[in-house]
Amino acid sequence: MKRNDRIRREYLSRFANRSYFMQGDESVAYGSLYAGCDFFAGYPITPASEVAEVMSAELPRVDGYYIQMEDELASLSAVIGAVWAGAKAMTATSGPGFSLMQENIGYAVMTETPCVIVNVQRSGPSTGQATKPAQGDIMQARWGTHGDHEIIALAPNSVQECFDLAIEAFNLSEEYRTPVIILMDGEVGHMREKITMPPVDKVKIRERKLTTGDELLFGGELIPPMAEFGIGRFIHVTGSTHKESGIRDVESQQAHHTLVTRLCKKIADNRDRIIRFEESCLEDADFAVVSYGATARPAAGAVLRARSEDKKVGMLRLITIWPFPESKVRELGARVRKIFVPEMNLGQLSREVERFVGCEVVSIPKIGGIAHTIDEIYSALKGEV
Amino acid sequence: MPEGLDRKEVAEKRRHRLFKYLRKEVLPTAFCPGCGCGIVLNCYAHPVDELQLDPNDIVAVTGIGCSSWIPSPYFLRDTLHTTHGRPIPFATGVKIMQPEKTVVVIAGDGDLIGIGGNHLIHAARRNVDIKVFLVNNLIYGMTGGQLAPTTPLGISTTTSPHGNVEHPFEIAELIAAAGASYVARWTTYHVFPLMESMQMALTQKGFCFIEIRSQCPISYGRRVGKRTGSEALQEYKESSVRIEDATEMSPEELVGKIIIGKLVKREKEEFTDNLRKLNLELRTRKIGRGPEEWSLS
Ligand SMILES: Cc1ncc(C[n+]2csc(CCOP(=O)(O)OP(=O)(O)O)c2C)c(N)n1
Ligand code: SF4
Ligand SMILES: [Mg+2]
Numbered sequence: 001m002k003r004n005d006r007i008r009r010e011y012l013s014r015f016a017n018r019s020y021f022m023q024g025d026e027s028v029a030y031g032s033l034y035a036g037c038d039f040f041a042g043y044p045i046t047p048a049s050e051v052a053e054v055m056s057a058e059l060p061r062v063d064g065y066y067i068q069m070e071d072e073l074a075s076l077s078a079v080i081g082a083v084w085a086g087a088k089a090m091t092a093t094s095g096p097g098f099s100l101m102q103e104n105i106g107y108a109v110m111t112e113t114p115c116v117i118v119n120v121q122r123s124g125p126s127t128g129q130a131t132k133p134a135q136g137d138i139m140q141a142r143w144g145t146h147g148d149h150e151i152i153a154l155a156p157n158s159v160q161e162c163f164d165l166a167i168e169a170f171n172l173s174e175e176y177r178t179p180v181i182i183l184m185d186g187e188v189g190h191m192r193e194k195i196t197m198p199p200v201d202k203v204k205i206r207e208r209k210l211t212t213g214d215e216l217l218f219g220g221e222l223i224p225p226m227a228e229f230g231i232g233r234f235i236h237v238t239g240s241t242h243k244e245s246g247i248r249d250v251e252s253q254q255a256h257h258t259l260v261t262r263l264c265k266k267i268a269d270n271r272d273r274i275i276r277f278e279e280s281c282l283e284d285a286d287f288a289v290v291s292y293g294a295t296a297r298p299a300a301g302a303v304l305r306a307r308s309e310d311k312k313v314g315m316l317r318l319i320t321i322w323p324f325p326e327s328k329v330r331e332l333g334a335r336v337r338k339i340f341v342p343e344m345n346l347g348q349l350s351r352e353v354e355r356f357v358g359c360e361v362v363s364i365p366k367i368g369g370i371a372h373t374i375d376e377i378y379s380a381l382k383g384e385v
Numbered sequence: 386m387p388e389g390l391d392r393k394e395v396a397e398k399r400r401h402r403l404f405k406y407l408r409k410e411v412l413p414t415a416f417c418p419g420c421g422c423g424i425v426l427n428c429y430a431h432p433v434d435e436l437q438l439d440p441n442d443i444v445a446v447t448g449i450g451c452s453s454w455i456p457s458p459y460f461l462r463d464t465l466h467t468t469h470g471r472p473i474p475f476a477t478g479v480k481i482m483q484p485e486k487t488v489v490v491i492a493g494d495g496d497l498i499g500i501g502g503n504h505l506i507h508a509a510r511r512n513v514d515i516k517v518f519l520v521n522n523l524i525y526g527m528t529g530g531q532l533a534p535t536t537p538l539g540i541s542t543t544t545s546p547h548g549n550v551e552h553p554f555e556i557a558e559l560i561a562a563a564g565a566s567y568v569a570r571w572t573t574y575h576v577f578p579l580m581e582s583m584q585m586a587l588t589q590k591g592f593c594f595i596e597i598r599s600q601c602p603i604s605y606g607r608r609v610g611k612r613t614g615s616e617a618l619q620e621y622k623e624s625s626v627r628i629e630d631a632t633e634m635s636p637e638e639l640v641g642k643i644i645i646g647k648l649v650k651r652e653k654e655e656f657t658d659n660l661r662k663l664n665l666e667l668r669t670r671k672i673g674r675g676p677e678e679w680s681l682s
Contacts, residue, residue, distance in 0.1 A: 007668075039482065041474075060664045065481045067660075070507040074474035077467065077504075081446065081478025084465055085486075089478070107468050229463040229483060230441045234408075236458055238466035247411060247458060248466075 002207075003086070004038050004063035009200050011062050016199035024162040024188040025050035025092075027195050028118055029058070031166025032090055034203050037116070038064035039087035041078035043071055043097060046131050047186040048120040051092035072097035076104040080113045084237060086228045088170060092118035094186070096127065098137060099144070105179055106145030107239040109263060112218065112226070114173035114208055116166070118182045120189035121344075123369045132369025133186025135293055135344040138352075141181050142322050148260055150267035152274060153181040153322040155293040159193035165319070171206040172274060176266055177223055183321055185344065187294030187371050219244025219259070222266045267323055276319040277328060281307055285314030287385045288336045290329065290353055292318040294371055295342050301374035302342075302381055311385050321349070326356045333357025338384060340364055342377050403430040411458040416451065419606075419614025421573040421599030425520055426455045428576055429491065432584035443487045446476040448501065451527045451601070452493035452520035470501030473508045476515045484514070484657045487587060491518045494535040495525040498556050502534070509563035512591045513656040518583065519556065519594065522601035530604030541608060557596040561649040566591025568648040572598040574621035575645060582647070591655050598643055 002008075012034060022030075029051045032040075040055040042048075052068070059066040065082075069075040072093050079089040093101065098119045108115055121137045123129035137144075141153045152172050156162045165182060173180040211217060211225040217235060218224060224244075227235050236246040241256045249255040267274065281303060282288060291299035296317045306313040316332055318325060333339060339357060341350035342364035350363035364380045366372050390398075416422045433443065441463075445456035449469035457466040467475045472490045480488045490497075497505050497519050508515065524542060525531040531544040535553045542549065561568040567589045571579040579597065586593035600606055600617030611617045621643065628646035631639060 039478070041478065060660075060667050063664050065660055065664075067477070067481065069474060069477075070503050073471060074477075074504055074507075077471040077474035078478035078481075080467075081465060081475035082482045083478075085444075085479040085482035087478070087482045103468055104471070229444045229465075229479065230486060232441050234440070234461050234463055236408075236464045236466070238457065238464075239468060240466070247408075 002036060002038070005036070008033070008036070008038070008062040008064070012200040015197040017196065019194050019196045021192055021194055022159060023050055023190055023192050024156065024159045024184060025120060025190065026054050027159045028092070028156075028162040028166045028182060028184065029054035030197065031163035032116065032170065033058055033062060034163070034198070034200060035167040035170035036088045036205055037090050037170060038062065039079065039082040039089035040064070040091065041067045041069050041075040041082070041089070042091045042093065043069055043075050045094045045097045047122055047133065047189045048092045048094045048097075048118065050189070051118055051120070072100040073104065076101045076108070076117065079115050080104060080108055080111070083113050083115055084229055088114075088174070090116040090118065092120065094120050094122045095124045095137060098140065102140075102144040106147060106149065108179040109145065109149045109151070110239045111237050112177040112224070112263070113179065114177050115179050116169045116173055116182065117179060118184060120184045120186055122186050123367065129369040131186075133189075133294065133344065133371065134367065134369065135185050135295065136348070136367070137183065138321060138343075138345065138348040141183055148264060150264045151181060151322050152176070152178060152267060152320070153183045154319060155183045155321050156188055156319075157293050157296045157317065158188065159191060160195045162188060163195055163197070167203055167205070171204070174208045175206050175223075176270065176274075177208065177226060178267065183293070185293045216244040218242055218246045219262065222262065222269070271323050274320060274323060275325045275328070277325055278317040278319060280315045280317075282314035282316065282332070284312055285336055286312040287314070287338050287340070287381070288332055289313065289315045289340045289342065289377070289381070290318065290332075290349070291315065291342055292321060292349070295344055298372045298374045298377050299342050302377035305374065305378050306381055306385065313381060313385060324352055329353055330356045333359050338362060340381055340384070342366070342372050342380070344371060403427070403434055406430045406433065406461055408458050408461045414459055415454065417603045419600065419602040419617075420451070421522060421601065421614070421617070422452055422455050422520065424573040424576060425452070425491070425518065425597055425599060426459055428579050429455065429460065429518065429583060431580045432587055435584060436587060438487060438587070442485065443489060444479050444483070445489050445491065446472045446479060447490065448472040448492040448496035449527070450493035450496045450525070452491065452522070452599070453496060455520065456489065456491045470496050470499065471504065473497070473501060473504040473515065473517065477508060477513050480513055480515055481657050481660060484661065488515045489518065490515055491520065493526065494519060494521040494523065494556070495533050498554055499525075499534050505560065506563040509560045509565040509592050509594065511656040512564055512566055512653050514591055516586045517592070517594045519596050520599045521556065521596050522599045522605055523553075524601050524605035526601040526604045530608065557594070557648055560594045564592070564653070565594050565649060566653050567593040567650050568595075570596040570598070570643070570645050570648065572621035572625060572643060572645065573600060574618045575625070578645075585650075589650065591653055
């Protein structure tokens, strides 16, 4: 049992079955507490600061630790350090801070450090429209850190789902020993909705596998067990290419190949277990909308309106963005005539959809910090279906 | 060879008594001949041995650079070899979660002062209980001798071929001003005071910082006419001034001198202690049930 488990459960029990009206940022923070997060390091940034605000208030009450670092490089550094010392840890940021975290995201991938990074996306590049939402970091989440790797990224579309996916993100990171990104957007982060918190015992939590003897910590099996500092193994954690023991080996082509392909495989081979999506009105659809995050809300409205006019349009809402649900999208592309992809960027996921389908893909981009309206998506559909 | 002993046993017998602190599978070290890193490694092993620290109670955290190889992989303890410039925030995360551990950072000037300088002053400000042994060779050694924020004015490096036009940091003074609990400066010539100083840092609570002036004959020394380790040590011997004596000297007299000794030693609330105190205190504070009470607003 974790160090602070009793105190945490006791404290969280006050929320059981109660409903609150709160922001997505606050909800993702409470979901993380339910998941067992006991360490948060971050740096203020709109529209993600509320995550830190809740964590700074609540973590000390569950005997966890909050620290405001001097920047986002330091924030993710502290998170990773804390994990090797036994924590379940997270950070939260937005575009500029997410850019600063990229090097250490790669470090977490390479060292197989479970941790959760919330990115409440805002309009960029650069300072862009600092207070306005966007979905412009889809590709940065996938490829922002250098080198070959796989990543897990989840995109909630409601305040309740921020809570649920926070738990899921921790579970996935623990199970696959990998960083997981919660790709929120400023819209979902700042909107207020009703959320109902579950009894803490009803939440299924998956914990990291810890070594019990002298197993290899960086190889030997697809997902090796972890160790914490202080158990007498004199463990060696490095972002350099390493042998299965953890000791650096940067000269051997074979060592690098073995390590990096395993890191990719542990996620790629488990796609089906990781990937989540939601389908609606797709059984008889000739046309499909593929959407995610806040944009999935007006998209769902547009699909309903099209249905009310007897147009055979359905919707696939991606909950998992990475690994990309390629087989689902491929299968969908084989049975509809057109796929529409509304998103708050200039077509980042739309191009990913194109890679897997033969049918036409119509991007419905919108940038500038204002979400699509139902009308906008509906008019884009109407001309084409 | 004494009778009844085979070659292996003799070799074992002649082993340095601190050899047990090294990760054998990674030896010999990759340090260049005459490099100061070996001296620092040796000096570090002494207080660790002297203090009889439980092997499971030390975590070494390091960055990227030759100096970062002193704890990783060479020193046989739990080791977190992090990204360039970031060992201090990584170490802060470790220390928060495992406050009973002695958390040590050993890394270079490029790492800790250059790319990671902001973390260094903030950790000193927080007074987080980590021990930082900065190996200051005045250069980016590993990458081939580029200008560092510690390189003196006028020195030509691979990226200041016409001579350095920047002023260097006086890093020990900066960290003392930033709020550390213990700050000292020594050189690789002063091995015994350095060991003592390390021992002091390992036992004193709070942020403890030792600037160790160290030689890099390959990427720095040969550009300034000190091609060997021994020439550098000779210079350290001749140009060092004890801090007690330095206070009596004029700024002109101190030009080109290295001021050695303890700059600061003070008692101060430690950061992770304060975190824990807060958690304990909150246990007894009354907490309401509604959002008005559990949120800050
Ligand atoms: C983000 C990043 N930038 C640059 C580098 C390249 N790099 C590796 S070591 C180093 C300098 C190391 O200098 P220092 O810390 O003084 O160590 P030394 O080799 O002198 O002991 C640099 C710039 C890197 N690894 N990562
Ligand atoms: S380059 Fe300099 S610092 Fe690096 S090992 Fe060689 S002598 Fe030492
Ligand atoms: Mg250096």
